[in-house]
Amino acid sequence: MTGLGFVVGVLGVLFLSHAAYSTxxxxxxxxxxxxxxxxxxxxxxxxxxxxxxxCMHAALSVPGKFQSIHPDSEENRVVSLPANxxxxxxNHRGRAIISEMDMKLKL
Amino acid sequence: xxxxxxFEKKFNEVSNDIPIFNAENIQNNMKIIYYSRTFxxxxxxxxxxxxxxxGFAGFVLYFLVMAVTSVGLIAxxxxxxxxxxxxxxxxxxxxFLGGLMSFVLFWTFAYDIVHIF
Numbered sequence: 001m002t003g004l005g006f007v008v009g010v011l012g013v014l015f016l017s018h019a020a021y022s023t024x025x026x027x028x029x030x031x032x033x034x035x036x037x038x039x040x041x042x043x044x045x046x047x048x049x050x051x052x053x054x055c056m057h058a059a060l061s062v063p064g065k066f067q068s069i070h071p072d073s074e075e076n077r078v079v080s081l082p083a084n085x086x087x088x089x090x091n092h093r094g095r096a097i098i099s100e101m102d103m104k105l106k107l
Numbered sequence: 108x109x110x111x112x113x114f115e116k117k118f119n120e121v122s123n124d125i126p127i128f129n130a131e132n133i134q135n136n137m138k139i140i141y142y143s144r145t146f147x148x149x150x151x152x153x154x155x156x157x158x159x160x161x162g163f164a165g166f167v168l169y170f171l172v173m174a175v176t177s178v179g180l181i182a183x184x185x186x187x188x189x190x191x192x193x194x195x196x197x198x199x200x201x202x203f204l205g206g207l208m209s210f211v212l213f214w215t216f217a218y219d220i221v222h223i224f
Binding site: 012013016019020023024027037039044045048051056058059060062064067068069070071076 | 133135136146150157182191
């Protein structure tokens with residue numbers, strides 16, 4: 001997924017440099033007609049906005065995904081169900097300990 | 108099961124006292140924010156240079172770009188900022204001034220290339 005984001009980012013940078021080149025040509029044209037530079041032409045502005053949106057998408061997808069910081073979230077599991085069935089335990093001493101606490105609190 | 112409920116409640120109170128976070132993931136998330144902000148500051152600087160902004164308007168554009176970046180980062184965290192960061196300030200304010208310097212650098216760079224040479 002980051003590969004696609006990278007390509008989109010390169011595309012955005014290409015749009016930006018093409019917009020810069022168009023603006024340079026536009027200024028040369030203005031030098032000929034002796035007008036003032038009030039702002040780049042509309043298609044350059046459109047190209048800049050498009051390039052910015054592509055770069056935005058790249059900046060959000062290329063560096064990687066956010067990872068949860070809670071130690072008890074699903075992706076931070078240290079232990080998962082053992083693939084090897086021999087290590088699964090169904091009877092242990094916790095059952096005796098909890099019923100002992102039960103009896104103490106009821107007193 | 109009244110005794111069992113009291114036991115569970117006491118257990119939960121103790122475990123909510125000090126929030127422990129996975130430090131490696133916090134660092135990873137901060138790195139992602141830093142990269143995103145720096146890259147978008149540079150892009151914003153180039154755009155400000157091409158559009159020919161001088162003075163205050165450029166800084167207004169920088170704040171606009173940073174605000175859009177914050178919104179984008181919050182959207183990337185699927186709007187549940189609490190599960191990826193330890194405070195809201197990280198997503199909104201962090202990396203602001205570092206990006207400002209890159210922005211001004213590329214702003215002057217692009218302005219020189221497009222308008223002066």
